[in-house]
Amino acid sequence: MKQGLITDRQKEVLRYRKQGLTQQQIADLIHTSKANICTIEKAAVENIRKAKETLEFLYTLDATHIYTIRTGTDVLDAVKEIFTEAEKIHIKVRYDTISLVNRMRESVPERIRGRFVRENIDVYVNEDGELYFG
Amino acid sequence: MKQGLITDRQKEVLRYRKQGLTQQQIADLIHTSKANICTIEKAAVENIRKAKETLEFLYTLDATHIYTIRTGTDVLDAVKEIFTEAEKIHIKVRYDTISLVNRMRESVPERIRGRFVRENIDVYVNEDGELYFG
DNA sequence: CGGGTGTTAAAGAAAAGTGTTTAAATTTTA
DNA sequence: TAAAATTTAAACACTTTTCTTTAACACCCG
Numbered sequence: 001m002k003q004g005l006i007t008d009r010q011k012e013v014l015r016y017r018k019q020g021l022t023q024q025q026i027a028d029l030i031h032t033s034k035a036n037i038c039t040i041e042k043a044a045v046e047n048i049r050k051a052k053e054t055l056e057f058l059y060t061l062d063a064t065h066i067y068t069i070r071t072g073t074d075v076l077d078a079v080k081e082i083f084t085e086a087e088k089i090h091i092k093v094r095y096d097t098i099s100l101v102n103r104m105r106e107s108v109p110e111r112i113r114g115r116f117v118r119e120n121i122d123v124y125v126n127e128d129g130e131l132y133f134g
Numbered sequence: 135m136k137q138g139l140i141t142d143r144q145k146e147v148l149r150y151r152k153q154g155l156t157q158q159q160i161a162d163l164i165h166t167s168k169a170n171i172c173t174i175e176k177a178a179v180e181n182i183r184k185a186k187e188t189l190e191f192l193y194t195l196d197a198t199h200i201y202t203i204r205t206g207t208d209v210l211d212a213v214k215e216i217f218t219e220a221e222k223i224h225i226k227v228r229y230d231t232i233s234l235v236n237r238m239r240e241s242v243p244e245r246i247r248g249r250f251v252r253e254n255i256d257v258y259v260n261e262d263g264e265l266y267f268g
Numbered sequence: 269c270g271g272g273t274g275t276t277a278a279a280g281a282a283a284a285g286t287g288t289t290t291a292a293a294t295t296t297t298a
Numbered sequence: 299t300a301a302a303a304t305t306t307a308a309a310c311a312c313t314t315t316t317c318t319t320t321a322a323c324a325c326c327c328g
Contacts, residue, residue: 003184003187004184004185004187004188004190004191005139005184005185005187005188006188006191007315007316007317009316009317010316011191014195015195018195018196022272022273022274023273023274024272024273024274032317032318032319033318033319033320034273034274035274035275035276035318035319035320035321036317036318036319037274038274038275038276039275039276039316039317039318040316040317042275043315043316043317047188048188048189048192050137050138050139050185051138051139051184051185051186051188051189052138052185052189053137053138053139054138054139054140054181054182054185055182055185055186055189056138057138057140057145058182061148061149061152062152141285141286141287143286143287144286156302156303156304157303157304157305158302158303158304166287166288166289167288167289167290168303168304169288169289169290169291169304169305169306170287170288170289171304172303172304172305172306173286173287173288173305173306174286174287174288175304176305176306177285177286177287
């Protein structure tokens with residue numbers, strides 16, 4: 001209840017990995033299988049991803065939801081739409097088309113595949129024209 | 135699996151709260167009890183705390199564990215010990231006594247009560263003399 | 269090819285988290 | 299002080315996560 005997301009087991013593995021040990025070496029050290037080390041490490045990385053996403057969400061609380069990019073939309077079309085919707089509420093987005101696409105890809109990589117959106121993306125903008133995707 | 139820590143329910147409550155609604159108003163809106171809203175809101179805040187703590191942990195991966203402050207230790211004694219241990223590995227801590235105490239209180243408030251430590255605190259220092267508590 | 273490294277899948281048991289209700293206690297505010 | 303708002307506690311059903319094993323699969327390198 002008091003601890004963060006990462007379990008002690010996960011921390012253990014991450015530390016050993018940082019030291020450069022292989023999964024097999026760690027498995028021997030803590031007496032389990034390398035497959036298990038792999039699983040634990042993956043869970044740890046996933047937890048870190050979740051933590052980041054959670055804090056990202058906080059920004060959307062101060063921002064306005066201006067648009068939902070629907071599954072199947074072409075990324076470039078989505079970007080055009082974002083500019084349009086931001087204009088409607090008199091906010092100038094602080095990205096040009098190219099860097100906006102990059103920002104999107106960085107923020108929600110798993111929801112974009114090639115030129116197309118694989119899963120709905122909610123778009124938020126704050127007063128400064130900064131964008132968040134949730 | 136794909137989502138962050140905050141559940142949809144929790145987001146809903148946080149958004150309404152941000153808008154200034156009371157717990158009772160939200161309870162009526164989403165047809166449940168105000169006590170439930172309280173619980174959900176608290177869980178959300180707790181999840182945000184966890185997310186922050188998780189990312190803090192990442193810093194300790196690049197840092198060296200120099201000391202464990204044991205339950206019951208006087209905060210000022212702990213600080214002295216931290217300076218001593220950092221010196222041993224030739225690192226100059228980037229805080230004076232007072233700001234170090236403040237840094238500790240901010241970082242792990244729940245583990246310090248008055249002048250004393252309530253729960254073991256692991257102390258990490260990186261090359262720059264920055265400190266992390268885990 | 270064979271060995272080392274990492275991933276994946278399936279399945280199970282234990283632990284932790286979530287949303288909920290009811291009821292009581294505490295804090296804030298008008 | 300009284301009413302309103304918020305918090306806490308306990309209990310329950312349900313879902314999710316975690317760690318684990320075993321077994322198989324995909325690479326890369328010499």
